[in-house]
Amino acid sequence: MDAEVLLKLHHLHLELPNGTALLEDVSLSVRRGDALGVVGESGSGKSLTAMSVMGLLPGLKASGAIRFEGCELLGMKDREWRRLRGAGMAMIFQDPMTAFLPVRSIGAQIDEQIRLHERLSRREARARTVALLGRMGVPDPEAAAKRYPHQLSGGLRQRAMIAMALSCGPALLIADEPTTALDVTVQAQILTLLCEIRDSGAGVMLITHDMGVVAQTCTHVAVVYSGLVVEQGPVAAVMARPLHPYTQALLEAIPPLDGPRPDALPTIPGRPPAPDARPEGCVFAPRCRFVRPDCAVRPALREPEEGRRVACVLYDA
Amino acid sequence: MIRSFASRTGQMLLVIFGISVLVFAIFFATPGADPTARIAGRGASPQVVARIRAEYGFDRPLPAQYATMMQKLFVSRDLTSFVNHGQRVVPEVLQAAPVTLSLVLWAAFFWVSGSLVFGIAAAVLRDSWVDRLLMVLGLIGLSMPVFWLGEVVNLVTQSRWHDTFLFRWVPPLGYVPFSQSPWGWAKALFLPSLTLAVCFIGLYARVLRSELLTAMGEDSIRTARAKGAGPVRVWLWHGLRLSWLSYVSLFGLDFAQLLGGGALLTEVVFAMPGVGRLTYQALATLDLPLIMATVMYAAVFVVIANALVDGLYALLDPRIREGRHGR
Numbered sequence: 001m002d003a004e005v006l007l008k009l010h011h012l013h014l015e016l017p018n019g020t021a022l023l024e025d026v027s028l029s030v031r032r033g034d035a036l037g038v039v040g041e042s043g044s045g046k047s048l049t050a051m052s053v054m055g056l057l058p059g060l061k062a063s064g065a066i067r068f069e070g071c072e073l074l075g076m077k078d079r080e081w082r083r084l085r086g087a088g089m090a091m092i093f094q095d096p097m098t099a100f101l102p103v104r105s106i107g108a109q110i111d112e113q114i115r116l117h118e119r120l121s122r123r124e125a126r127a128r129t130v131a132l133l134g135r136m137g138v139p140d141p142e143a144a145a146k147r148y149p150h151q152l153s154g155g156l157r158q159r160a161m162i163a164m165a166l167s168c169g170p171a172l173l174i175a176d177e178p179t180t181a182l183d184v185t186v187q188a189q190i191l192t193l194l195c196e197i198r199d200s201g202a203g204v205m206l207i208t209h210d211m212g213v214v215a216q217t218c219t220h221v222a223v224v225y226s227g228l229v230v231e232q233g234p235v236a237a238v239m240a241r242p243l244h245p246y247t248q249a250l251l252e253a254i255p256p257l258d259g260p261r262p263d264a265l266p267t268i269p270g271r272p273p274a275p276d277a278r279p280e281g282c283v284f285a286p287r288c289r290f291v292r293p294d295c296a297v298r299p300a301l302r303e304p305e306e307g308r309r310v311a312c313v314l315y316d317a
Numbered sequence: 318m319i320r321s322f323a324s325r326t327g328q329m330l331l332v333i334f335g336i337s338v339l340v341f342a343i344f345f346a347t348p349g350a351d352p353t354a355r356i357a358g359r360g361a362s363p364q365v366v367a368r369i370r371a372e373y374g375f376d377r378p379l380p381a382q383y384a385t386m387m388q389k390l391f392v393s394r395d396l397t398s399f400v401n402h403g404q405r406v407v408p409e410v411l412q413a414a415p416v417t418l419s420l421v422l423w424a425a426f427f428w429v430s431g432s433l434v435f436g437i438a439a440a441v442l443r444d445s446w447v448d449r450l451l452m453v454l455g456l457i458g459l460s461m462p463v464f465w466l467g468e469v470v471n472l473v474t475q476s477r478w479h480d481t482f483l484f485r486w487v488p489p490l491g492y493v494p495f496s497q498s499p500w501g502w503a504k505a506l507f508l509p510s511l512t513l514a515v516c517f518i519g520l521y522a523r524v525l526r527s528e529l530l531t532a533m534g535e536d537s538i539r540t541a542r543a544k545g546a547g548p549v550r551v552w553l554w555h556g557l558r559l560s561w562l563s564y565v566s567l568f569g570l571d572f573a574q575l576l577g578g579g580a581l582l583t584e585v586v587f588a589m590p591g592v593g594r595l596t597y598q599a600l601a602t603l604d605l606p607l608i609m610a611t612v613m614y615a616a617v618f619v620v621i622a623n624a625l626v627d628g629l630y631a632l633l634d635p636r637i638r639e640g641r642h643g644r
Contacts, residue, residue: 056542086545093543098536103558103634113544148635164544 005029006203007053007089007172010065014045014052014227017059020276022048023227024283026064027301030172030220035194035204037214037235039250040224041272046207049224050174053205054091055081069171087117089172090165095181096157100149106157107133107145110164117168132163136193155186162193173197176207191217211254215239223247226272226283229301233308243310246284282313290314325627329620336616341383344609345375355605358400365399390613400604410595410610416492417591419502420584421575423510428517429568435518436525441552443530451522458519467512467586474508490588509587513580517571524567528560535559562634569626576622577615 007030014023023045030036040046051057053066055073066073068089073081093099100109110132111125120128126145133141136159149157158178165173175194179187194217198204206218214221214235221238223231223246231244242248249268256262270287279285281296288295294313304315345352353370354361370376374385389396394407439451474484486504493501532538533556541555571579581593588594592611599607631638 054543056539082545082547084545085543091540091543093536093540095536099540101537101541101555101558102636105635112546116545116550150636 004032005067006032006034006069007205008065008067009049009053010067012049012052012062012064012066014048014057014060014062017061021227021278022060022275023052024278025228025301026224028222028229028232030203030205032171032203033198033201034220035198035206035218037206037208037218037221038224039208039211039214039221041209043272044224045227046209046224047176050091050176050205050207053172053174054085054089056085083117086113086170087168088170089174090168090170092158092161092165092173092175092178094177096154096161097149097181099161100157102149105146105148106152106160106164107147110145110160110167113164114167128167129163132167133160136160136163136166137189138163153186154182155189158182158186158190159193162190162197166197170202172203172205174205174207177209178206179210179213180208187213188216211239211250223250226278227275228283228311229309230284230312231308231310232301233310237308243304243308243315244284244312245288245290245314282311325624329624332620333617336620337387337613338383340609340612340616341386344605345382345386346379351375352605355603356399358603361399369399386609390610396606396610398604398606400602400607406606406610409607410592410614413590413592413595414614415494416589417576417578417580417584417593419492419495419506420510420513420580420589420591421572423506424513424517424575424580425568425572427511427514428521431514431518432521432525435522436529437552437557439522439526440529440533440556443526448526452526455519455522458515459523461516462582463513463516464582464586466515467509467583470508470512471586492589492591509583509589512587513575513583521564521567525560525564528563529556532556532559562630565629565633566626569622569629573619573622573626577618578611 009026009028012023012026013021015021026045026049028036028038028049038046038049048057052060052062053068053073055076055078062074064074068084073084100106107126107129110129111122114120114125114128115122118125129145130141133144138144138156138159144152144156144160149160152160158181162178173194178194179190182190191213194204194206198217198219204218206214208214218235221231221233221235222229223238223244225246231238231242231247233243238247239251242251246268249266252266253268255265268287273279273283273286281298282288283298285291285295292313299311299313299316301309301311302315303309344355353366353373353375356369356373357366373389374382386396390407394405396406398404398406398409435451435455439448442448471490474487475490478484479487487508488501488505491505493505495502529552533552537559538551538555541551546555576592578593578596580591581597583589584591584593585597592614595607596611596615598604599611
């Protein structure tokens with residue numbers, strides 16, 4: 001696998017105007033044909049990471065580096081960013097019901113995105129829209145394009161959303177909890193669709209809180225906790241042998257599929273720290289079962305093994 | 318489609334019928350007052366009173382009286398004002414209607430365009446000094462009584478500075494029919510309609526601003542930005558699309574009530590012979606048939622305008638077409 005790096009976040013730091021840091025240190029990378037799962041609890045900053053890649057966070061101060069196809073995105077002019085959004089990178093949102101404009105047909109909304117980025121006539125744009133919807137497995141795409149979001153089922157809406165995201169052939173697809181609002185069978189179909197997109201050569205960044213979804217779809221995973229990436233690596237390796245105590249605890253909290261059902265699932269005691277009350281040292285230390293005195297100094301993200309990175313004192317040489 | 322149209326028309330007729338019964342009951346079936354004497358006006362001779370009693374059937378039961386009244390109002394249209402020496406009431410109202418319609422159309426044009434500009438500007442520049450200034454101006458416009466503002470406008474443009482270059486073009490008070498001179502029509506209506514529009518501009522700009530700001534927080538706006546749409550497109554195309562529903566419904570109500578005589582004060586101050594001024598005169602002379610006619614006319618207009626707005630609503634929001642939002 002010598003796929004080139006498509007997106008690279010390097011020590012991304014994001015803070016509110018009042019100085020509260022929302023993201024402290026997010027470093028991750030997505031290569032073409034890879035799917036990176038970004039996993040974390042609510043409030044860990046995974047959605048913020050996605051939004052900052054899209055440049056959709058006005059009013060927040062970002063520092064560090066976001067490199068997309070070799071260009072630095074931070075500090076780019078809004079006009080240039082606009083050209084990238086939708087065309088170079090596209091985003092799929094959690095709830096396709098609210099993410100579509102309720103008062104226009106989905107076809108019109110997909111046409112709009114195509115025509116924003118390419119000089120096409122209405123008819124050409126519509127032809128592409130219909131083709132895309134068909135490719136996403138929407139039955140009778142021509143009629144579906146004329147329908148309004150509320151007239152479609154949740155699964156079809158999300159397919160339409162994905163069709164819209166893919167309409168200009170983006171190199172990077174960011175999916176922010178794309179299946180959370182859907183029921184389980186539809187969820188599986190949508191995830192299969194994401195896998196196909198990945199196999200066709202685009203980079204996918206999948207934001208989720210569900211380790212199962214990551215195992216099903218992604219090639220790599222980054223675990224985010226309280227605005228920091230604590231562990232990163234290939235999915236199979238991380239799932240088989242998680243290094244960071246937080247990842248271990250997360251994986252233990254998944255109910256087993258076979259064998260006797262446990263009386264109670266293991267939980268992680270305590271709650272993630274608020275952005276303005278983050279510990280000085282390791283952010284996970286207050287909840288960690290392996291906590292040691294040297295956790296008072298924040299550990300850096302190291303690479304103890306080939307391809308795997310972890311921020312924990314346990315692996316400091 | 319045809320079914321919903323038919324049911325809508327049926328509802329309208331039912332509402333108009335209800336209003337007519339109510340109006341009739343208030344004027345003619347109130348216990349302790351003789352409607353004959355009221356129609357005849359003050360100091361009418363016994364012969365006139367007797368004739369009216371026979372003509373309107375006031376010696377017959379109430380349903381018959383109601384039927385006679387409606388027949389005179391809508392079918393034969395020969396309801397006569399006795400206060401005003403046998404003037405036919407219905408043609409009078411129909412003559413006044415175009416005046417009111419012109420005035421209100423102009424005012425609607427001013428208040429819609431004004432409030433769109435101010436509302437969008439204030440929303441885009443929210444919390445800046447422009448926003449605050451516009452909202453304070455809106456509040457001032459909202460709280461200025463239209464009759465006072467009208468008098469001030471008259472004072473300035475008709476007497477104080479009438480002979481300066483600024484207001485030399487202002488025609489004398491009154492109305493010029495469109496068929497007579499379109500330019501004169503526009504000139505005569507400019508200041509009255511602007512005066513009428515001022516308080517609506519203030520109100521509508523405030524409503525639009527807050528609706529627009531709410532809409533901009535919606536997920537679909539975030540999607541629009543993620544698609545690569547520029548700020549102008551996001552605000553005007555997506556944002557307005559989401560926020561003008563309550564604006565339109567408010568507009569329908571205000572427009573209808575103005576057409577139905579709500580522009581009374583403006584019409585009186587600017588001497589516009591419209592429906593509002595007709596109502597005003599009828600009230601001043603206690604001209605019962607005329608009051609009856611103007612009230613019924615107003616009711617019909619309010620009902621029609623409401624139906625039109627409902628139709629517009631369905632055009633704007635496909636969810637309403639399917640009755641998803643309930644009535």
